[in-house]
Amino acid sequence: MSKDQILTLIARRADRDGLTETGIEGLRLFRATQSIPCVPAVYDPCVVAIVSGVKEAILDGERFVYDSARYLCCPMSMPVKAGTPAASPEAPLYGVFLSLNARLMSELGLELDRAGHALPAAESGGRSPGIQLARWEPDFTDALLRLLELGESPTDMAILGQARLRELYYAILKGEAGAFARRAFSAGNAMARVIAHLSDHLDAPVSIDDLASRAGMSRAAFHRRFKQATRMAPVQFVKSMRLNKAAMKIASGATVNAAAQEVGYVSPSQFSREFKRHYGQSPRQWAEAQQLALGAL
Template identity: 30%
Template sequence: MVDRLAAAIARHSDGRWSDTAVPRLTVVALEEPVAPADLLYEPMVCFIAGGAKRTVAGDRSWVAGRGEMFLNSFVLPVTCVFEQVPYRSAVLRLDSRVLADLLLELDGSSPRPQPHPAGQGIALMTPELLDAVTRWVRLLDAPEDIRPLAARTESEILYRLLGSPLGPHLRQFALADSGTARVREAAGWISAHYTEPLTVEEIAAVAHMSTATLHRHFKAATGMSPLRFQRHLRLQEARRRLVAGGTTAALVAEAVGYASPTQFSREYRRAYGLPPAQDAAHLRGRMESAATP
């Protein structure tokens, strides 16, 4: 059954990451090994039908492979290492409102807040869930079926997920006033303001937490402190701009919020192992080599 899902993903991938006509569905297909990729995760569940991927965020990492699913509840800067290829996955971008409506329809109850927000999790796909995800992706084979069936199939997937080991994570995600929701709000706010000089006190006010509580919950959920989270966002965007070319390290440093080019170069080298310009040239060379038949 996993092979059916992998085949459906491959049919509808036009590159590494492909958004689709099905709402909230992205498909990922990689044929050859690629360099570790810096990505900004949204809240999502990744259903893996082939290969294996390691996700690294701060001091934490997770490895999920064929037949498994990985849940992330926050906006989160990560590094992805595709440890086995060919790699195939279908990604469901989570909508807290859709999930909350389903929970109310099912039992009208609210999940109890947990003392530590559970930001990520890995579990095996059950046969029933795998069947639902496969039918969801295969809607792309019949575009006329997407409008009447996509939302129903997504609801079935969420229903199956709620009964899985990831169910408690999802219930916390749907709860408006939980530690998970407050950390998610803080992470989203940092993502929107990462080029600005932020303080822990400002971020704690957004999350309606004390600074100590914010630090504890934020690190438990993301693997890093709020200000380290901000630094990751800055460095990821800087690397993207440098690889695109047509600029300098000093200009990029200023654009992502660094007052000191020296500090930017020091932190960049600590994160990526090379000075900014040298790292960008190295990455462009790898990309050009990969594109050459």
């Protein structure tokens, strides 16, 4: 029943395709009524929950398909491809996109530690999935419903918004992806710090030695740990982030040269070569084909 109520609240307010602001920190609603194949995107730390329909994301060749049974948790910035393959006017997709606040996630993780819920040790040598799917458990569903209900009253939102947002974060940390998210936001996660730095400085030159120093590791150890955390070597990760960001900017109307410069490319010809190698189309061909595609992502 709670999911039906969530769907009603979202459908009432998301009256167009794309993202709709809620007035609640980091929480946006979205609707899609057309089938969109997976196209480049960058997911900054977020949770994406679908209440009606099916959405998918692809990270380094692995496909994550999720719906009202499971939500997506991406606690570190990741270059992905995302789409709404089954959406249609007759079967619209509705969901919520929650940008995760690092300070709040870290605070709640520490409080869980102090309350005796220590973070379980990660498997030695294990490969991080980068993205994880988690079941829609009752606590998550109820917390999301209670938060969305505040949108009906500006006064309630002003007074109760932060408390109910905190309740939703807590439900995420207690859920199936909770340990995964807690590790990403823990103070000792050097890879998360490096990835956040890279995401904020995509237009700057990249030095592997500098990144290893930021992580407090040797170059070889950093390369190994980075690949475990992201599935990609550092240079591959940076290139994917830059090209995905540029593709999103171009599809949203930016000129090819402006998009290239914003993500750190000095040479337009190099950008065009790498873009075509990555996506199979020149930037200008991409702009023509994808102008409408990113609005529902």
